[in-house]
Amino acid sequence: MDSITNQHIYSVYFAPRGRERLMRLGERLAHQHLNYEDRLIGIIGDSGSGKSLVIKGLFPGVALSNDDDLIAMEKVMQVRPADLDHDFKTATYHIDMRFQMAFTQMYEIVDFVKGALGAGRRVIVEHFDLLYPFLKINADIIIGIGEEIIVTRPTLFGPLPRDIFNLVIPSLRKRKMAHTAEDLTAYVLQEISRIPFRSFKDVNSDIRGGFVLNFPLKLEVDLAEVERHVQGLLDQQLDISYYDEDHIQIGENIVIPCTGPRIHVRNTSEIEHFQLIKEFKHDPKSGRYALVGIIDKRKADGEDFNEIHREQDD
Secondary structure, X not given: OOOOOXXXXXXXXXXXXXXXXXXXXXXXXXXXXXXXXXXXXXXXXXXXXXXXXXXXXXXXXXXXXXXXXXXXHHHHHHHOOOOOOOOOOOOEEEEEHHHHHHHOOHHHHHHXXXXXXXOOOEEEXXXXXXXXXXXXXXXXXXXXXXXXXXXXXXXXXXXXXXXXXXHHHHHHHHHHHHHHHHHHHXXXXXXXXXXXXXXXXXOEEEEOOEEEEEEOOOOOOOHHHHHHHHHHXXXXXOEEEEEEOOEEEEOOOEEEEOOOOXXXXXXXXXXXXXXXXOOOEEOOOOOOEEEEEEEOOOOOOXXXXXXXXXXXXX
């Protein structure tokens, strides 16, 4: 009798902000989900979701064909060898389909991926949903990055890349809203309570549809006042832009530290349903006090923010 391997549909993780947290999560995903035999790795997610950082955590040292605003043309053109006798010397290849399709034909990409897989090499494909209809081979493992990170190991019966695409792409907007609202809240706390930004390092944690700032002591601050100040910034419809790898710019004059400067909405007016829980939540396990912000229609008096929803039968 053949052995039976336990299967699950997918695993879900919070998609954290910041370079270090995203790379650490990538490392964790590698330990928990990657197998040595995995050859085709599908990555699905929109621009600004942190795909490159997760890949760096998953595969330390891998050479990316593009990284944020930089394009390594020698990597992009690797699918078009000088002759037909490609020897596939590299152990792991990376392809970003959105960049790749601008420089090479789809049949060249398909032939390259099939050749690399046939040679026993590993291929990491960003925007795998764009390649699958032509490759017609599902990935050994798919990682989708939106508001949350979804990890699935498809079988003959799916899930298909479009299923993961439909889950993660719409949800990224909510993640960007939450991250921006978090930075605005930190900025207001600094202005009202004179709490230096260094106090916010490594205090972030996550909830669905919101953010959490943790503190070792309960702050003496009026959270209703903090909310009013943040809402005032939202009402001003200020542009938000990448300033450098450690800062974002809000409007014309505000530059604040940020560990995830690319994961933001473009204007404060895009943040919807913002509110703060009007009391600090004490965690008896860690002893910390949590300031909770949400960008959701849920009532602010709830506690099960990470509720697991189950689809009801028709």
